[in-house]
Amino acid sequence: MAAPVLDIDLRSAERVPETYAWAGRDDHPSVDSSSSAGRDAVPVVDLAAGGDPGAVARAAEEWGAFLLVGHGVPAELLARVEEQVARLFALPAATKARAARRPGEANGYGRPPIEIRFETLMWSEGYAFPAGDVRAELRRVWPDAGDDYLRFCDVMEEYHGEMKALGNKLLDVFFRALGLTDEQIAGGEAERRIRDTMTATMHPIMYPRCPEPERALGLAVHTDSGFITVIMQSPVPGLQLRRRRPDRWVTVPAPEGALVVVLGDLFQVLTNGRFRSALHRAVVSGERDRISVPYFLGPPHDMAVAPLASAVPPGRKAAFRAVTWPEYAAVRDKARRTDSSALTMLKVAEEEEGEEDGGVAPNQGLASLMNKGCDNNA
Ligand SMILES: C=C1C[C@]23C[C@H]1CC[C@H]2[C@@]12CCC[C@@](C)(C(=O)O1)[C@H]2[C@@H]3C(=O)O
Ligand SMILES: O=C(O)CCC(=O)C(=O)O
Ligand SMILES: [Fe+2]
DSSP: OOOOSSSSOGGGOSSOOGGGOOTTTTSSOEEETTTSOGGGSOOEEETTTTOOHHHHHHHHHHTSEEEEESOOOOHHHHHHHHHHHHHHHTSOHHHHGGGBOOTTOSSEEESOGGGGGOSSOOSOEEEEEEGGGHHHHGGGTOTTOOHHHHHHHHHHHHHHHHHHHHHHHHHHHHHHHTTOOHHHHHHOHHHHHHHHHOEEEEOOEEEOOOSSGGGOOSEEEEOOOSSEEEEEEOSSOOEEEEETTTTEEEEOOOOTTOEEEEEOHHHHHHTTTSSOOOOEEEOOOSSOOEEEEEEEEEOOTTOOBOOOGGGSOTTOOOSBOOBOHHHHHHHHHHHTOSSGGGGGGGBOOGGGTTSTTOSOOTTOOHHHHHTSSOGGGO
């Protein structure tokens, strides 16, 4: 029998062990988006109305995130996804451990992958897999491929179908918000390649009800590394966006049927820094389990992501070097930083501008980047 992946059963814990206690958790005040109108209100984008390009651009520039409504994914399907994910995590620890993520691998069941960058443990368990591979992947949990397996796969595949279509729609919405013409969107070589090859990873995550919620963290502060993350969350708030000046955590509301869109670091690279990746984290509830199902859209692993020519102002050079997703993830893990500073390592240094090789050098090895522009990284 496989050994459990979690060191304790979070569900039956009566206290938060010291190893899970985040001393600096309340570094900044947490404010509730729904109660504080104005500048702390998380932007809302209505896709039924086409997704107003001006509103999308403002949200992407200022927040790197927004609530998405009018997206067309039936609320009833979202409820079925939540139900299936709840059933998956309710399986015995030894059953889930059959699918344990192996060292060095991205896929599988386990503790939050970002944990390696921190000294304190996180109050959650997750399961990452390529969205299109659910049937093969979940055989690890249910080798007999029985009814539970079939129900899970049917629902997740249906969800993947909806999200794939939504992801393509969102990409076009962002391209339009960047100011690209329909011709550039449909005919641009880089734009088309991204649209045609975008990959999808699902990461259902479960935050068990916590006896001392203010001492724990479900997921520590991070930015997502890919292009676009679309999050389905149970109607229990917990996702927080980091805002600056004044520094605070804004809790994202969780109205029934809404999704959350979060931009990742490689989208910041793609848009030449115009659209920002969002710093965020997840807090836990003292009353209820919380489920979240992020759907990570990103480039295929062999694609060198560089700023779109259409996003670089005329006469200027690209602000970031080209990088593949795995290269970027490796640099970031090595940096072990809690902010988005790994991205600064990809910045083309100001003084290099105007030099012949100052622009984007596709596939440039990251070894050289590690020694550049990261002196603040001690
Ligand atoms: C497709 C993805 C996106 C991953 C890696 C891989 C599977 C698991 C995702 C997360 C989920 C938790 C936060 C994060 C930061 C983490 O550690 O694992 C994410 C990461 C990323 O956005 O980089
Ligand atoms: O809990 C959430 O809603 C967000 C999860 C998240 O940020 C992630 O998995 O990257
Ligand atoms: Fe995230």
